[in-house]
Amino acid sequence: MYLELDDIKKSFGEGENRAEVLKGITCGVEKGHICVLLGPSGSGKSTLLNIIGGIDTPDSGTVSIDGEKTAAMNEKQLSQYRRKHIGYVFQSYNLIPNLTVKENIEVGAYLSDKPLELDEIIKTLGLWEHKDKIPSQLSGGQQQRTAIGRAIIKNPDILLCDEPTGALDYNTSKEILKLIEDVNSKFGNTVIIVTHNDAIKLMADQVIKFRDGRIRHNDLNTVKTPAAELDW
Amino acid sequence: MxxxxxxxxxxxxxxxxxxxxxxxxxxxxxxxxxxxxxxxxxxxxxxxxxxxxxxMGGNSFLAYINEKEVEGLDDDDYYLTSEDMITLNMLRELEEQYPGEFKVAASTGSSSATVVNSEKQYINVQIQGVLNGYLDSFGLKLKAGRNITMADNEQNKHSAIVSDIFVRQYFRNGEEPIGQNIEVSFENGNPFEFTIVGVYKYSELKLNSFPAGTKEIDKVTPIYLPYNVINDMKAMPEEGFYNLQIFYDLSVENSVAYTQICDFFDEQYKENRMWNVYIYNIQDEVxxxxxxxxxxxxxxxxxxxxxxxxxxxxxxxxxxxxxxxxxxxxxxxxxxxxxxxxxxxxxxxxxxxxxxxxxxxxxxxxxxxxxxxxxxxxxxxxxxxxxxxxxxxxxxxxxxxxxxxxxxxxxxxxxxxxxxxxxxxxxxxxxxxxxxx
Known part of the structure; x- marks a missing residue:
């Protein structure tokens, strides 16, 4: 397995308020696969995503990408790990408001040793005519495209998407999912999408269902539905 | 990044x-x-x-007669005679030793005199005998001609430096003043002929002699003559100087000029028992x-x-x-x-x-x-x-x-x-x- 999680546990709070969010997660994702983490709010899927992304640390258990374990890493090595392996897409886009589309995407490029070609990415995202606009001049879909651009220009091994369509309408959501699908097939990144939208699982190679901090199902899809044909 | x-x-x-x-x-x-x-x-x-x-004299030294430190002499024991003074002779030697480097700003007292021009107009003037550095000590600038030199003094030349105001008072028709002779009548009435060798620019700030509103025609400005000539005319014995301002040429470094002037007077007063010349360096003040x-x-x-x-x-x-x-x-x-x-x-x-x-x-x-x-x-x-x-x-x-x-x-x-x-x-x-x- 390319990405391996072994008995990941994580809890928040102290004493009576202590809440165990992840109760021993063990699973793996193949290189180049699209994996959908499904589950209701509070099921711990975002926490797991953050642990994979190296911005949160598990209380116990190990994460390894291509055999590289994060547990033993200090802060500097974790930065290096994120820089090398991880691209992030958030539900709320999180663009830098005073930078243009192009500059926002460049923020990702600066953090990579082997960035992809900027203009090509902007064209792939369908943002060429908007490249000099600032985020407040863009629609939600366009902002999310920009955020995806910022994540993938680093050419990350793993693209982590935390509810990427959570703030978007039906049609725009499908566009964004299609873009993620295109990126996956074009650049071959492993993609992990966290969502509570059951329909999205159809476009994935692998579907992991969560409830109460445990994996309830971990299935491989034999037949994938293209994102454009999803319906909900 | x-x-x-x-x-x-x-x-x-x-x-x-x-x-x-x-x-x-x-x-x-x-x-x-x-x-x-x-x-x-x-x-x-x-x-x-x-x-x-x-x-205003930054490139000058003040030289004055000063008590030597002599063992066994109290303050009361020091007495100054005319032989202890700085003499013109010494100053001539100074000029010979360092040609063109030092100028001495010494002057006699000033006295009144009159000059009559070709149109029989009387012009009141002050006359003052000076050495070559006197103009410098007042910061007066020559507009034309030359300064009074040690040679003028030594040879008792009847050279004169007049003010630009005097030139306008005397030469009503705008003649060229340099080289012209003027007749100066002193207080005792004897006229003497002097040749104008230089014209200086009158400065109210530096000479400061007229009440505001004085007409130019009524202004009494100094005529500078060689020191020796005035002394001779007044039949004053050559007493020498108790203190002097000595200017050095700006091309010479202050420290070099200071050493030279100190050494010079030390040599001159080597034989004097009680007195020497103290040199005060104005540059220290600057x-x-x-x-x-x-x-x-x-x-x-x-x-x-x-x-x-x-x-x-x-x-x-x-x-x-x-x-x-x-x-x-x-x-x-x-x-x-x-x-x-x-x-x-x-x-x-x-x-x-x-x-x-x-x-x-x-x-x-x-x-x-x-x-x-x-x-x-x-x-x-x-x-x-x-x-x-x-x-x-x-x-x-x-x-x-x-x-x-x-x-x-x-x-x-x-x-x-x-x-x-x-x-x-x-x-x-x-x-x-x-x-x-």
Whole structure:
């Protein structure tokens, strides 16, 4: 397995308020696969995503990408790990408001040793005519495209998407999912999408269902539905 | 992220909050412009005062008869005779030893005399016997011709230097005065003929003899004649000098001239039992003025620089606000793999750039201020011919050192006051930063 999680546990709070969010997660994702983490709010899927992304640390258990374990890493090595392996897409886009589309995407490029070609990415995202606009001049879909651009220009091994369509309408959501699908097939990144939208699982190679901090199902899809044909 | 990209990002974020950035810079601008104005005015004041001082005899020594330290002699035992005085003979030797280097500003008392021109008009004058350095001691400038020389004295030549006012009073038709003979009648009535060898520019500031409103035709100006000639005419015995002002040529270094003149008089008074000549170096006094101006400039600059600290605190405050505002941006950068040092550098560079822009604007305003003061000062000076005579054209001389120090200082202000906010940004936890609303 390319990405391996072994008995990941994580809890928040102290004493009576202590809440165990992840109760021993063990699973793996193949290189180049699209994996959908499904589950209701509070099921711990975002926490797991953050642990994979190296911005949160598990209380116990190990994460390894291509055999590289994060547990033993200090802060500097974790930065290096994120820089090398991880691209992030958030539900709320999180663009830098005073930078243009192009500059926002460049923020990702600066953090990579082997960035992809900027203009090509902007064209792939369908943002060429908007490249000099600032985020407040863009629609939600366009902002999310920009955020995806910022994540993938680093050419990350793993693209982590935390509810990427959570703030978007039906049609725009499908566009964004299609873009993620295109990126996956074009650049071959492993993609992990966290969502509570059951329909999205159809476009994935692998579907992991969560409830109460445990994996309830971990299935491989034999037949994938293209994102454009999803319906909900 | 490259250094250049950091700078671009910083400019972009400053541009996003122009008004805020400008207000933040204001403290730095005021501080730096105050420092530049003060140092520029200080250095201008310094050059102007030093130039004025040297035009008033800065390149001279005072020589006076002084008690030798002799064992067994009390203060009461010292007595001065005419033989102990500095004689004209000594001064001639001085000139022979160092041709053209030293000029002695000695004079007889002045007395009244009259001159009659070709149109039988009487012109009242003062006459005074002088040695070759007398004009210099008053800062009087020759307009034409030459000075009274030691040779004029030695050879009892009837040479005369007259004022430009006298020239207008005497030569009503604008004749060329140099080489003309004039007849001077002294108080006792005897007329003597003198040849005009030079014309000096009359200076009210330096000679200061007429009440305001005196008509030019009524002005009584000095005619300078050789010292010896006057002494002879008045049948005054040659007594010699108790004290003298001795000018040295500006091409000679002060220290060299000082050693020469000291050695010369030490040699002359070697045989004298009780007396020698003490040489007071006026340059020492000039150096004290120099020092005082420098100290004042430094003190005022330091006071002005204190306002930079206030400015720096303003920068720190606004950077802290900026860090808080951009918490999410920091979170994203960290999530995408930005190192602590990258985040730190980004905010540090932003603080430095704010301070540097403030510093440069401050320098420009400071120079503008100084230039403005220079224009006003020059207007005042040029409206009074006597001041302009003494001070000339005041040229504002910005201190390059102060400009360089200002730039370094504003950079350091940026570093010092940017370090804490930048450190705070760098230490943020990416998860908390991303959750921040």
């Amino acid at each position: 490259s250094f250049f990209e950091n700078i671009r990002m910083a400019f972009s974020s400053i541009a996003a909050n122009k008004m805020r950035a400008l207000l933040t810079m204001l403290g730095i601008i005021i501080g730096i412009s105050a420092v530049i104005t003060i140092t520029t005015l200080g250095s201008t004041l310094r050059t102007t005062i030093l130039r004025a001082l040297s035009s 150096e004290i003025y120099d020092m005082i101006i420098n100290i004042l400039t430094i003190i005022f600059s330091v006071i002005a620089a204190i306002s930079l600290i206030v400015g720096g605190v303003g920068v720190m405050n606004i950077m802290l606000v900026s860090v808080t505002e951009r918490t999410r941006e920091i979170g994203i950068r960290k999530a995408l793999g930005a190192k602590r040092s990258t985040i730190k550098l980004q905010f540090l560079i932003e603080a430095i750039i704010i301070c540097l822009i403030g510093g440069v604007i401050g320098i420009l305003i400071g120079l503008l201020n100084s230039e403005l003061v220079g224009v006003i000062a020059n207007n005042i000076v040029s409206s009074n011919p006597d001041y302009s005579d003494l001070l000339g054209n005041i040229s504002i001389s910005p201190s390059v050192g102060a400009i360089v120090i200002s730039i370094i200082f504003s950079t350091l202000t940026g570093v010092f006051f940017g370090l804490y906010p930048a450190g705070k940004a760098a230490k943020m936890d990416p998860i908390d930063a991303l959750r921040y609303d």
